[in-house]
Amino acid sequence: MRRGRKGALAALAVLYLFAIFAGFLAPYDPAAQARDLAFSPPSRQHVLGTDGFGRDQLSRLLYGARISLLAGPLGAAISIAGAVLLGGAAGFFGGWIDALIMRTGELFVAVPWFYLLFAVRMAMPLRVEPAQAFLMILALVALVGWARPARLIRGVVLSARTRDYVVAARSLGASNVHLLRRHVLPQLIGVTLTQAALLAPQYILAEATLSFFGLGVGEPVPSWGNMLAVLQRYDVLSSYWWMFIPAAALVAIVLLYSMLADPLHDGAGGR
Amino acid sequence: MTRRALWMLAAGALVCTYTLSAAPQTSAAPEWLVTRADEGRSGGQLVVIERAEPRTLNPVIAVDAPSKDVIARTTADLIHFDRETQQPQPALARSWTASPDGRHFTLSLRRGIRFSDGEPFDADDVLFSFRVYQDEKVGSPQRDQLIVGEKPMAVRKIDEYTVQVDLAEPYAVGERLFDSLAMLPRHLLDRPYTEGRLPQLWGLGTAPQAIAGLGPFRLREHVVGQRMVLERNPFYWKTDRAGHHLPYLDRVVFTFVPSEDAQAVRFQSGDADVTTRLSAANFDVLFRDRGGRNYDLLDLGPGLDYTFLFFNQNSLAADAPAPVARARAWFRQLAFRQAVSLAIDREAIVRLVYKGRAVPLWGHVPPGNKLWVNRTLAKPPRSVEQARARLRMAGFSWNAAGMLMDRDGQPVAFTIVTNTGNTERNQIATIIQDDLRQLGIAVNVAALELRALLDRLLNTHDYEACVLGLGGSDGDPSNEMNVWLSSGGTHLWNPGQPQPGTAWEAEIDTLMRRQLVIRDMQERKRLYDRVQALVAENLPIISLVSPNVLVGVTKGLGNLRPTIFDHHALWNVEELFWRGRPSGAAR
Numbered sequence: 134m135r136r137g138r139k140g141a142l143a144a145l146a147v148l149y150l151f152a153i154f155a156g157f158l159a160p161y162d163p164a165a166q167a168r169d170l171a172f173s174p175p176s177r178q179h180v181l182g183t184d185g186f187g188r189d190q191l192s193r194l195l196y197g198a199r200i201s202l203l204a205g206p207l208g209a210a211i212s213i214a215g216a217v218l219l220g221g222a223a224g225f226f227g228g229w230i231d232a233l234i235m236r237t238g239e240l241f242v243a244v245p246w247f248y249l250l251f252a253v254r255m256a257m258p259l260r261v262e263p264a265q266a267f268l269m270i271l272a273l274v275a276l277v278g279w280a281r282p283a284r285l286i287r288g289v290v291l292s293a294r295t296r297d298y299v300v301a302a303r304s305l306g307a308s309n310v311h312l313l314r315r316h317v318l319p320q321l322i323g324v325t326l327t328q329a330a331l332l333a334p335q336y337i338l339a340e341a342t343l344s345f346f347g348l349g350v351g352e353p354v355p356s357w358g359n360m361l362a363v364l365q366r367y368d369v370l371s372s373y374w375w376m377f378i379p380a381a382a383l384v385a386i387v388l389l390y391s392m393l394a395d396p397l398h399d400g401a402g403g404r
Numbered sequence: 405m406t407r408r409a410l411w412m413l414a415a416g417a418l419v420c421t422y423t424l425s426a427a428p429q430t431s432a433a434p435e436w437l438v439t440r441a442d443e444g445r446s447g448g449q450l451v452v453i454e455r456a457e458p459r460t461l462n463p464v465i466a467v468d469a470p471s472k473d474v475i476a477r478t479t480a481d482l483i484h485f486d487r488e489t490q491q492p493q494p495a496l497a498r499s500w501t502a503s504p505d506g507r508h509f510t511l512s513l514r515r516g517i518r519f520s521d522g523e524p525f526d527a528d529d530v531l532f533s534f535r536v537y538q539d540e541k542v543g544s545p546q547r548d549q550l551i552v553g554e555k556p557m558a559v560r561k562i563d564e565y566t567v568q569v570d571l572a573e574p575y576a577v578g579e580r581l582f583d584s585l586a587m588l589p590r591h592l593l594d595r596p597y598t599e600g601r602l603p604q605l606w607g608l609g610t611a612p613q614a615i616a617g618l619g620p621f622r623l624r625e626h627v628v629g630q631r632m633v634l635e636r637n638p639f640y641w642k643t644d645r646a647g648h649h650l651p652y653l654d655r656v657v658f659t660f661v662p663s664e665d666a667q668a669v670r671f672q673s674g675d676a677d678v679t680t681r682l683s684a685a686n687f688d689v690l691f692r693d694r695g696g697r698n699y700d701l702l703d704l705g706p707g708l709d710y711t712f713l714f715f716n717q718n719s720l721a722a723d724a725p726a727p728v729a730r731a732r733a734w735f736r737q738l739a740f741r742q743a744v745s746l747a748i749d750r751e752a753i754v755r756l757v758y759k760g761r762a763v764p765l766w767g768h769v770p771p772g773n774k775l776w777v778n779r780t781l782a783k784p785p786r787s788v789e790q791a792r793a794r795l796r797m798a799g800f801s802w803n804a805a806g807m808l809m810d811r812d813g814q815p816v817a818f819t820i821v822t823n824t825g826n827t828e829r830n831q832i833a834t835i836i837q838d839d840l841r842q843l844g845i846a847v848n849v850a851a852l853e854l855r856a857l858l859d860r861l862l863n864t865h866d867y868e869a870c871v872l873g874l875g876g877s878d879g880d881p882s883n884e885m886n887v888w889l890s891s892g893g894t895h896l897w898n899p900g901q902p903q904p905g906t907a908w909e910a911e912i913d914t915l916m917r918r919q920l921v922i923r924d925m926q927e928r929k930r931l932y933d934r935v936q937a938l939v940a941e942n943l944p945i946i947s948l949v950s951p952n953v954l955v956g957v958t959k960g961l962g963n964l965r966p967t968i969f970d971h972h973a974l975w976n977v978e979e980l981f982w983r984g985r986p987s988g989a990a991r
Binding site for chain 2: 164166185187255261262347351352353365366367368369371
């Protein structure tokens with residue numbers, strides 16, 4: 134178990150280093166179009182082939198990792214922050230606060246947010262940097278994603294609050310702040326870390342989905358999502374296998390994150 | 405959108421005949437039209453891919469291409485234009501005379517023919533149809549073309565089978581004004597019309613028996629969201645040389661497949677017999693994988709559509725923010741537009757986006773429009789050097805990072821909008837983005853949903869640059885009055901001007917108005933050549949490319965004579981037949 138976690142963590146770290154040092158590692162400018170080499174298969178010049186504009190796939194994969202790998206932790210962090218705040222409050226205070234927050238949460242889960250995103254994208258001014266526009270959309274997705282983790286966190290807080298020693302501490306006159314810091318938050322660390330590790334790959338995949346519907350990062354900035362979006366085209370899907378490479382990268386990263394999530398739960402939750 | 409603004413994705417659903425008029429017969433016998441086409445055999449069905457569900461089956465109000473594609477199979481007009489010869493041919497009018505100035509037409513109607521519900525057709529139906537189309541309250545998009553010199557044309561009944569049409573002014577369009585104007589059944593529509601209900605009639609829920617037309621097919625069934633089935637009209641007025649009644653096919657099925665890629669897949673799998681909007685990329689895939697499959701792929705060469713880039717040149721409100729005003733000033737400079745045009749690699753667009761199945765354009769009339777294209781226009785080759793020189797002379801400069809700066813030292817950057825779902829236009833925008841990067845211009849590309857895009861272009865004018873396409877109809881300049889007149893609603897770069905804003909726009913106005921009222925084809929061509937030259941010199945639109953028309957058809961379809969005009973494969977649907985055993989997709 135522990136070895137798996139370490140391995141996953143190391144592999145993820147390497148991937149993140151690749152993304153950070155994309156500028157050094159990428160053999161070409163990711164936006165440079167070598168128009169005579171459109172859709173050329175992997176070769177010595179272009180190790181992972183080129184796309185429909187003759188842009189180097191390897192360079193785009195490396196630069197694209199910045200967006201895609203950032204989307205995971207960032208989206209997860211925003212969602213978890215909202216979940217800890219609201220779910221924690223619901224669990225800790227209980228009563229009508231609990232009811233209000235949890236009913237609101239159910240509402241958030243039920244609303245089809247995807248259509249809202251289209252409207253938001255339409256309403257944005259035209260001249261927004263591609264990466265900026267994407268971050269705004271992602272933040273929005275992450276914000277409305279607080280409800281599911283919030284349920285879990287509420288449950289943990291609720292059970293922590295009703296433990297005998299917590300009740301005892303309270304009866305001895307311990308303040309809310311003290312109770313939170315001393316007894317409740319430590320219980321939460323394991324859960325939130327696990328949740329973050331589970332949510333991060335979901336947001337990486339969300340980036341791919343958003344790009345698939347044209348809501349993601351705009352040209353010429355690469356992301357794994359918009360690199361995969363060309364697979365919507367029948368000719369690309371059926372003719373150029375190297376255009377699937379970003380999909381392999383996505384699968385790998387999602388697997389690594391889930392390997393990380395399992396032992397995290399065992400390790401931190403049981404303490 | 406009016407008939408003259410049928411741009412975007414080709415429209416003008418025109419059925420054409422390839423015909424000889426029947427010899428006059430006694431008044432009792434029906435006067436069939438005998439076609440020259442090969443004799444075929446009856447039976448079978450044809451499954452045709454349509455990219456969207458028609459919105460209506462009412463010929464009076466239909467504007468969308470899918471509706472028109474279906475309606476053109478269920479209705480007929482008085483005079484047809486043959487899409488191969490571009491000459492007028494008899495249809496419901498078996499013959500006609502025109503006065504030399506083109507103001508008076510006398511049409512002799514075919515006797516003894518019937519609507520698809522069995523009721524007879526005569527001059528009263530023609531009079532009724534013109535009354536409906538010209539009625540302002542009905543709001544038909546065809547009304548535009550029937551109002552000549554701001555007066556409706558007068559239509560009089562001479563006898564039961566003769567009609568006289570008088571125009572207030574000479575009209576270059578001539579017989580073309582009758583083309584694709586569907587004749588309506590007075591016996592069904594007179595009451596709804598007088599009660600003011602006609603525009604709401606013949607919507608998608610209508611029972612097939614309540615609809616009648618003079619076309620080769622009639623509605624049989626409509627499955628919402630999936631398909632529309634037409635069946636043979638037993639009363640149709642054409643026969644082949646052997647005297648067999650047309651059409652040959654028993655059924656035509658329009659199946660709705662929204663995405664172009666799904667269309668290619670459905671066609672390849674044999675679910676459909678005809679697809680007419682293949683992209684070049686998918687055309688190549690289907691061609692590569694054609695082995696052992698039962699289809700033919702036809703590249704009909706450059707069509708009538710043209711794709712272009714244009715800049716927002718609308719006049720500004722006094723309180724416009726400074727960045728908007730600054731950008732507008734660039735866009736209004738000819739040198740800026742010339743530099744952009746010089747920097748764009750049109751050959752790369754042809755190669756990368758259309759796999760070579762397109763032609764680069766330097767003028768707005770594509771070479772597919774053989775009657776009207778001005779072949780003398782200059783075709784300046786791509787030159788980033790010259791583009792830079794042009795910008796430098798106009799007072800632009802470059803900063804240390806190589807970014808283009810305007811006279812006031814502000815960086816030049818703008819956003820190109822185009823519509824979502826159009827892969828080609830988005831790819832073109834990405835190529836332009838990279839081309840202009842070499843001039844130091846930072847270009848953003850934003851894809852908007854088509855309706856949101858049109859709203860920005862034509863109403864709010866809130867955009868900077870746009871990649872769009874126009875085309876369709878029959879290539880006659882009279883169809884694009886609304887685009888080229890400075891007062892026109894689709895004068896894209898600056899629509900609805902009360903007075904032409906520039907000298908060259910004023911000259912185009914004069915030329916376009918003049919070509920509309922003279923009958924001499926050579927003189928009209930001379931005038932329109934000048935319009936093309938003015939557009940190419942002043943670049944209100946920067947013409948880029950004209951795609952080839954690519955069609956896929958199941959093997960064994962007799963009399964198939966595809967054209968670059970709409971509907972590429974179905975224009976002579978009444979003559980189509982299956983060789984060998986009646987077959988077709990989804991038998």
